[in-house]
Amino acid sequence: MITYIFPGQGSQSIGMGGTLFDEYKELTDEADDILGYSIKELCMEDPHSNLGQTQFTQPALYIVNGLSYLRKIRETGKKPDYVAGHSLGEYNALFAAGAFSFGEGLKLVKKRGELMSHATRGGMAAVIGLNEEQITDALEQNNLQSIDIANYNSPTQIVISGLKTDIDCVKPIFEGIKDVQMFIVLKTSGAFHSRYMKEAKEEFASFLNSFIFSELTIPVISNVHSRPYKQSDIKQNLIDQITHPVKWTESIRYLMGLGKMEFFEIGIGNVLTGLVRRIKKETEPLVIKSIEIDNDHSVPTAAEIASGSNVVKLDEASQGRLTAEFDPSSLGSLEFKTDYNLKYAYVTGGMYRGIASQEMVVKMGKAQMMGFFGSGGLALSEVEASIQYIQKELSAGEAYGLNLLHNPSNPDMEEKTIDLFLAYGVKTVEATAFFSVTPALVKYRVKGLTRDQHGKIIARNMIIAKVSRPEVATAFLSPAPERIIDKLLAEQKITKVEADLAKEIAMADDICVEADSGGHTDGGVAYALMPAMIKLRNEMMEKYQYHRKIRVGAAGGIGTPEAAAAAFILGADFILTGSINQCTVEAATSAAVKDLLQQMNVQDTDYAPAGDMFELGSKVQVLKKGVFFPARANKLYELYRQYSSLDEIDEKTKLQIQEKYFKRSFEEVYKEVKSFYPAQEIEKAERNPKHKMALIFRWYFGYSSRLALNGSEESKVDYQIHCGPALGAFNQFVKGTDLANWKNRHVDEIAEKIMTEVAELLNQRYHNLRLANS
Structure with missing residues (x-):
């Protein structure tokens, strides 16, 4: 497993960001608009010596860390299994997990930096060589209860925070302790992560009231709790983080305890990489052997319960009973959602001839789900144009596929x-x-x-x-x-x-x-x-x-x-859903087809030969209600199996096929076939009458697909519409609602509705099972 870790304040340096600002010009311009100054100039040149000031440092680090993350994802094409950030870096972790957009996160960080910069007369210092117990004893013995522990960076590197006068007083005390290797006064204007940030915390809490956070797609390890965020606790965690210590050591130990874990520092410098190395050397993984049930954060996720990936048992000291609370984002594999940057474990399939359209793919991507473009049966030029469109619309790391x-x-x-x-x-x-x-x-x-x-x-x-x-x-x-x-x-x-x-x-x-x-x-x-x-x-x-x-x-x-x-x-x-998406606004097929599909029920499909694999006998499932295509396609395949050439078929049947099915002669069809297939195929047909018959019969399948896509009214009975009974079930599911009309159906809204109701259904079924066994 992989965890990306993001550094916080103190990692800044002139020249940071490099080419990132030009690589992500749109986001850089957005940042400039939010901040009111040039972030590139601040980071690369710092002409006014502002980079070291908290109100400038925090936005600058957030931006560089964030752009570094986007570049990393672009280069690898994959998301990490977990994310964590040190203090300010936690905002980058939340951005990576999809809690907010790049710009929304910057607005939060800008306000946080401004409020924290107002805290004066405070100071911080790093004590290297002592553990938590030794530092606590030293503070108590010297009657220095006014000093708080701010950062647990490693077992023997701990940062203290308090009034500047108290930090100055405690310096000679710690330097006189035998095991202290270094006592470093940090260059900060305030006593961050301590009780002295209470005013900033209260103002930030008011500011956060206007923010709504999106579903997390990657587990984020909290500085406050050193456990994964609960969705409902995002706002409170960010508020508490301002006055609570950063539990970095325990966070890394927790991640180590999950199994074989690799850590990659994203952003500026390698401070966190060094801390992780020290934590691994000085302590052991934190293995959680039982579910911690408390009022904070550690109730097991629905994904863990539903997938059976963890053996869930209650701590013997707990008197509570485990209650499964499923939500749409907890269903399915967390790794799958992480790898593809998805909110839900829900994908739409690539329906033939672009029916799964570029608009469908973009719609799903912008809803933090994934859609596949239906490139099968299209010319390369058409596929290329759609790739260009999709990549232009989904340029911020959203998922898509072909x-x-x-x-x-x-x-x-x-x-x-x-x-x-x-x-x-x-x-x-x-x-x-x-x-x-x-x-x-x-x-x-x-x-x-x-x-x-x-x-x-x-x-x-x-x-x-x-x-x-x-x-x-x-x-x-x-x-x-x-x-x-x-x-x-x-x-x-x-x-x-x-x-x-x-x-x-x-x-x-x-x-x-x-x-x-x-x-x-x-x-x-x-x-x-x-x-x-x-x-x-x-x-x-x-x-x-x-x-x-x-x-x-x-x-x-x-x-x-x-x-x-x-x-x-x-x-x-x-x-992965397919048929239900064909009867939506985004599907690139005709309104006539959608009108037919809207009326179908679960029994209204049949199997027919697959045109692209006609000779192999492969089958596709198609709509049979209101059309003759399944019967006609199966008739053609039976004739192909029975005869060795068109000449062997009786005249009445041949006439029926040409007049009723093809609406043109075999000669006219073969002329079209010769213009479509490569020369070697035509040479083979000339030598082999059965192969020639196959090519002519296969023409009907392309013809019937084109009729459906174009919505030809006079040839509706020949529509070839690939469809399974799932759409019939969906039609019954939405009967009597706005979604009964396909013109109100959108792929992302259908996905959201299904996943939401799955969670509600599982919660209800679980509740009923508990009642039945209580």
Whole structure:
């Protein structure tokens, strides 16, 4: 696991920030507007010698730490597992966790710095060599109860705070103690983190009343409690922090006690890195063996209870009873939400031909969730334009991804798509309809693999693989095949370093188990698939000893809170929705299609051949109510299986297909086919009459998709609309509400509604179970 730590006041230096201000010009301009002066000039030149003054120091450090964090995320493409900050640095930790925007955090820090700068006649000093007990005894023995401990920086580096006159008096006392290595009076104007900041605390409390904090997406370790923040305590923690000591030692010990933990200092200098090193050397991890139930902060999270990731038991001294309180942000895997910078463990899938539109992806990203753009079936130029749009709109680290649909008949197109993703730095791909791992997918996965200073492999490109069969899941849970790695290396498409590192990581960061769904599906049952896939994941993790846990998500059939709750109870680390998003304002399909989908029920779907995998017999689930497409598509496949060429089909059937299905002759269709497929495919068709028949029949699937996307009124019966029964369930769920009309449906609001009601449902069910067993 990884924790990012952010330094506080005292780390500032002229020249800090460097190129960050130009790299993040929009945020720098926003900072200048909020502060009323040039932050770049202050940090780089400090012409008026203001950088050392609290009201200037704190905003400057917050900005440089924050921009450093954004650069780190941009470079690695990943979020840490935990964040913590020393005093002021805690605001950067909260920004990283999504509690507030960059600008909102700066407003808080600006006010905090101004109020703390008003506190005068105070002083602080660092005592190095004594522990807490020795310092407390020295203060008591010398009748210096007016001095507070402000910072527990390490077991033997502790900062005291009080009136400047008292700090001056205590200096010779501590210097006369044998074990004291150093007594350093700090350059501060006030007695920070002590009782003497009470007035600043009260004014800051009033200022905070106007602020609303967003859901935390990464656990933040509190200076006050040295435990993770509770969402409800953000405001009070920030108020209390002004007068309470910084429990840095205990915070680091707590993080060490969670397991193997790596710490990375983000921002200016390496003061905290040195403190962490001393804490590790001088003390042991703090292992919490029982749940601490008190009035502060340490009740277990719903995620811990729901996932079963921790054995929950009450401290024997406690007389309380554990109560599960689920909220939307606690559901699913915390690691998953952290890695992708998400508020909820909720993702929207990449529906074919851009139906999962760029607007849909941006909508989800701005709501702190993740959507995949439906790049399958689109020209590369269309995909490129959408990437440019998405990256422009989601420029502050919001999550997004692109779908990669397996293209067995045209592997060159698959590789060109991957090259496009790599060129634009697309960090997350949803791999769908794959039977096995392909060279293009392997290239995407291994490009940019590096090893950090601790020997851990850092993957720049992340893959979420949608699977419905154990053998396909096994391929993605395994390292890339050696034969493909060797081939890519021989072709100089990857480096030797990348090839070697590829042996130590799985092909996918996450797999998403796809049950009965729209689009490509095997019609599996989630209740059977999820336990089997989780067991398989565990076996593969054990076999390869991966450093990172591969998460297992659930897709297919999720259109109601009950279905989503079932997925989480089955052990899903995240859920992925598809069909329900096709009937929204953001979906890039016709209003005519949405009108049809709005009226469907759970029984109104059928299976039909997949046009892109027609010869293989792969199936997709489609809408059958109000259209003839499923029956006609299945008829074409039966004819393909039965006959070896078009000439063998009886004249009556051929006439029916040309007049009713295609509305043009086979010759006209084949002319279009020849203009679309590469030359080798046409040469094969000329030699093989059955293959020619397949290409002509496959034309119908593209034609029927275009009819639906364009909303052709005269050919509505031929609409091909990929859809699962989840949408029928959703329609029943919202019946009689504003959401009954698709024109009121927005993907982010649907996600919010489902996740909120899942939490309410689980709380109610848990409550009912307790009553039944009480």
